Amino acid sequence: MASPKLLLQLCISSLHHITASVFSLVWRWTPGAFKGTDRTLEERKVQNATTPTSVNYHFTRKCNYKCGFCFHTAKTSFVLPLEEAKRGLRLLKEAGMEKINFSGGEPFLHDKGDFLGRLVQYCKQDLQLPSVSIISNGSMIKEKWFQTYGEHLDILAISCDSFDEATNQLIGRTQGSGRKSHLDNLYRIRSWCQQYKVAFKINSVINTFNVDEDMTEHIVELNPVRWKVFQCLLIDGENAGEVALREAERFVISDQQFQEFLDAHSSVSCLVPESNEKMRFLDCREGRKDPSKSILDVGVKNAICFSGFDEKMFLERGGKYVWSKADMKLDW
Template identity: 30%
Template sequence: MNFHFIKNCNYGCRYCYATFSETSGALVLPDDQLFGLVRLLARTYTKVTLAGGEPTLYRRLPELLAAIKEEGALTNLVTNGSRITPEWIEQHAHVLDFLTLSIDSADPATHRRLGRATRSGETLPGQHYIDLADAARAAGVVVKVNTVVTTVNARESIWGFILLLNPQRWKILQAAPVAGQNDEYIGALTPPRADFDTYVQRHQQELACSGIRVVVEPIEQIRGSYIMVDPQGRFFDSTAGTHSYSRPILQVGLDVAFAEVDFDADLFLARGGDADWRNGQAPDRPRPHASPVLAGVQE
């Protein structure tokens, strides 16, 4: 499951579907509530992915990762990479199972056009991402990369850069419009399905013998296939093209809150959402479901 626990971000990606700009709540829950909720989620799901916003902006992130590990779940950190170093990864590898780097291009100019940059336009050099990936692997942390395909980068070929990063898994996502989140730019950024498919095919051909698992997620496979919690501690989904929120989990309980959003378990499994468990990388914990990743999901 994905816990978008922090609202603020130091980047301004124009396609971002998780700005939560339509909500008036705090940037992050108070510490006692945040840690209580993350422990509950870690007792329920075999892997907790911390996302944002930008999770490395939270001062107690290592403690939050440790709390998840203490409850027996896997940890995954999704980050733009701007606030961590190889030394940070080495220091905190004992509480980090997966590091997912959000990278849309090998060209800093493309990142700047997409808003994957600071307000002053500062972007990260490609070598920084490579250094992070190398450090993670050396420390026993599994490396993943997420790339969002837009009209800006759809004609690029970054397979050579992906080979240098050498992630275990590269996820290619089609930029998706979500009303209330990315209305200003997404109309011009969403690529036609044919362009998305061409991008995927071009890279799959080049990476066919690399050992890198390429995961492809067009819009229709994204919506409804993720278990997500927002910075206010509510389940949410974007099945209808806009965010729909449950009541706060800590107020009504996990099962009641989860029943208030849409989730398609079949679609989740079809896109490989339980791959880490199937590959033997998730803890062997007793679960009432065929996939322990789906523990807590009502049949």
């Protein structure tokens, strides 16, 4: 069983749903053939380990929403102590990390967003990373957080699967009746991003409940720097199977349906599609998520060297892009 301290989930997605208390990595291959015959296969793999250029840190599994398709379910409430989390981030920076993306669960839920804010500040101010980003459902974000930590954040991505409140209710992207509107939060946060100079992004999971929805008008109005569109994906043990906490089968759409949604929104220039074919490089080659040992225990190279990775697919899916707000030349 993997250490509960800092699991390393091998993935190349900047998704908002992957693994708890986990550093999940997107990397590029570091060239250089191994020379010599006196080392084991494992040592050779470590020697030729990949560079964690872009990292997703899913430091919590807890979430206040109940999205029916979510494949990052709350199996534990464990969150690393702040200083241990910082140590892991420092190790990743030393190994070549350029971009960190904080996710969950809902990352603003733990310690009312202050834990997240301190990590964001540390990554930008102390580690001087070119890009620091967050994926959130937006429900817990307050303007005070922007006032305290906004200057250290490059990109804030808000998950929004529909611009119809009834559809969001069916999906589970809501805190229940009588609570704040998910769409009101979305537009409010968009305004704060403009005010505090944080690049704004939207993530949407396309499923049976929204596959026929035309989102063009709203996306154009919100004008995100990127609109990441995911095809609903099943992961055994998370949102599918006997031990899963979700039953997402009813949300799954075909490849053809997903392509038809993309075709219907082809005029939206910021759209970046993420099909199931591209998302399967989560190290879920056996139909599940298999974490490595903790980077705090074995180091970055040892933790990532036994995974499968397709650099061509990483580039095709738009994994490398302009991710520092200083380079985006946005009109604030």
